[in-house]
Amino acid sequence: MITERVLTLGALAALGLVALAAHVADEPFTVTLATRAAIFALAAVGLNLALGLGGLVSLGHAVFFGLGGYAMGILAWHAQMYQPMRIGPLEIAGTQSMPAIWLVAVAVSGLAALLIGLLALRTAGVYFIMITLAFGQMFYFFAVSWPAYGGEDGLSIYVRNGFPGLNTLDPIQFFGLCFALLAAATGLVAGLRRAPFGLALNAARQAPERVRAAGIEPQRLRLAAFVVSGAITGLAGALFADLNRFVSPAMFSWQLSGEIMVFVILGGAGRLSGPVLGAAAFVAMEHWLGGIWEYWHILLGLLLLGVVLFARGGIAGLVTGRSHV
Amino acid sequence: MSEAILSCREVTKRYGALTVSDAVCLDLRPGEIHALIGPNGAGKSTLVGQISGAIRPDAGRVLLDGQDVTDLPVAARARRGLARTFQVSQLAGGDTVRDNALLGAVGAAGAAFGLRPRRDLAARAAAALDRIGLAPLADTRAAALSHGERRRLEIAIALTLAPRAFVMDEPMAGLGPEGTAELTRLLDGLRHEAPILLIEHDMDAVFALADRISVLVAGRVVATGTVATIRADPAVRAAYLGEAP
Numbered sequence: 155m156i157t158e159r160v161l162t163l164g165a166l167a168a169l170g171l172v173a174l175a176a177h178v179a180d181e182p183f184t185v186t187l188a189t190r191a192a193i194f195a196l197a198a199v200g201l202n203l204a205l206g207l208g209g210l211v212s213l214g215h216a217v218f219f220g221l222g223g224y225a226m227g228i229l230a231w232h233a234q235m236y237q238p239m240r241i242g243p244l245e246i247a248g249t250q251s252m253p254a255i256w257l258v259a260v261a262v263s264g265l266a267a268l269l270i271g272l273l274a275l276r277t278a279g280v281y282f283i284m285i286t287l288a289f290g291q292m293f294y295f296f297a298v299s300w301p302a303y304g305g306e307d308g309l310s311i312y313v314r315n316g317f318p319g320l321n322t323l324d325p326i327q328f329f330g331l332c333f334a335l336l337a338a339a340t341g342l343v344a345g346l347r348r349a350p351f352g353l354a355l356n357a358a359r360q361a362p363e364r365v366r367a368a369g370i371e372p373q374r375l376r377l378a379a380f381v382v383s384g385a386i387t388g389l390a391g392a393l394f395a396d397l398n399r400f401v402s403p404a405m406f407s408w409q410l411s412g413e414i415m416v417f418v419i420l421g422g423a424g425r426l427s428g429p430v431l432g433a434a435a436f437v438a439m440e441h442w443l444g445g446i447w448e449y450w451h452i453l454l455g456l457l458l459l460g461v462v463l464f465a466r467g468g469i470a471g472l473v474t475g476r477s478h479v
Numbered sequence: 480m481s482e483a484i485l486s487c488r489e490v491t492k493r494y495g496a497l498t499v500s501d502a503v504c505l506d507l508r509p510g511e512i513h514a515l516i517g518p519n520g521a522g523k524s525t526l527v528g529q530i531s532g533a534i535r536p537d538a539g540r541v542l543l544d545g546q547d548v549t550d551l552p553v554a555a556r557a558r559r560g561l562a563r564t565f566q567v568s569q570l571a572g573g574d575t576v577r578d579n580a581l582l583g584a585v586g587a588a589g590a591a592f593g594l595r596p597r598r599d600l601a602a603r604a605a606a607a608l609d610r611i612g613l614a615p616l617a618d619t620r621a622a623a624l625s626h627g628e629r630r631r632l633e634i635a636i637a638l639t640l641a642p643r644a645f646v647m648d649e650p651m652a653g654l655g656p657e658g659t660a661e662l663t664r665l666l667d668g669l670r671h672e673a674p675i676l677l678i679e680h681d682m683d684a685v686f687a688l689a690d691r692i693s694v695l696v697a698g699r700v701v702a703t704g705t706v707a708t709i710r711a712d713p714a715v716r717a718a719y720l721g722e723a724p
Contacts, residue, residue, distance in 0.1 A: 351594060353578055356574065357571040361570055361572075364565075364571065364636070366557065369555075
């Protein structure tokens, strides 16, 4: 029996090896595909914390993905136009430095998750899904109609943002950055799961009455999980914008929220390896099946149907059996 | 009684025209097992809800260790040492027996936001499982336990809470004669750790364990006393044991 730990490390290693092999074989496009998978996986690591462990079915995680994207887009746009941002008396020059952009992306999306969570967590079940979806739509239409940063057309950033000591324009180096962040986030979630916080969050999903009777407020756990979840997905959004050197309202769309959820469920909700497996499978299908057949989404739908009906543990569950979370 | 660890003072709850708890007064004293009995629909579960904090009384107070906890939610009362078990087991089924027990220790220590595994809490959980005889099943998922084992796990979790008082809602429900006998022995030894308010239908267990019994009929406590008094009380026999006075 393969343990969760081996599977997670194996999935991460495989993704890294694919990128390295493609780099050696001089196929930068495949490196970019692997980068896309790593970024989607990072977004899914975020959602998996809320959905898989916390049982919070958020159909609005594109909010955080988009906020991360726009954090990058807006900061980099001001920097490339040499046009400082004015907020009241404050003047912010913008930046093309990735670490600074990441910090802003994490802070902004974490704050948004806190505010959305405070409201949305008053509800549960279908209402929670609807309220998170509603927030997603609000952000989407705001981004479409706000002319300052491109509105519907989005923002193009001409040069990929920089990271000290690296040439981020080199596909394999940018992949390395994304991969390192994915590994770090996976490690963070692995640590949380082993800690009392993860234990309590996991129990709150299954038996909230029990958790209360043990002296713990489930709502506080859920809110904390939602904030960390949103921050991680926001970071992924900033990377995604940098990958494409472009950000548009599509990053806020509910289709994107749905796709992040597909990564999680396809890979295995609540499983540590789930996000990587799900996102990698999605990107692989998107590329190869999409290249053969325009209607490949039908096959994805069938696969998802199969997973939900017959293999609740997703791909991770198929490999390791239905071991517990 | 001033020394009571847990008490209800005139606790009243109405649902529309129906008075489910009618000025209920109840005391749980140190070292005792106080059984609460009554026919179906007498309002036992509603009373447990008000004691544990899940239901707010319309009037009256609930005191724990002499302090008014009427306005505190379930979790805050649990942190003060009110350890309850459920009529229908509430366990994290996908988690191991060990993790379920650990949850109580985590809650009692206020460590739910802890970011590092805690050995001391794990030891506390292990000790509780050991006492309840579930240590050999520590790695089993709670969902795979038998009914009786689940009941015992509920009590193990209550033990990890550093309880001041236990509130046990029909712990014998659904147990066979053997399971009931085993659990009776177990509860017998617990009363000196913390007094037990025992809501129970199994009269043999109640008569074997209780230091005092209160009888709840239609939301009112119609009698409180020792086993002998209650057995002899004509009003109780009429209302509860179904005999003509």
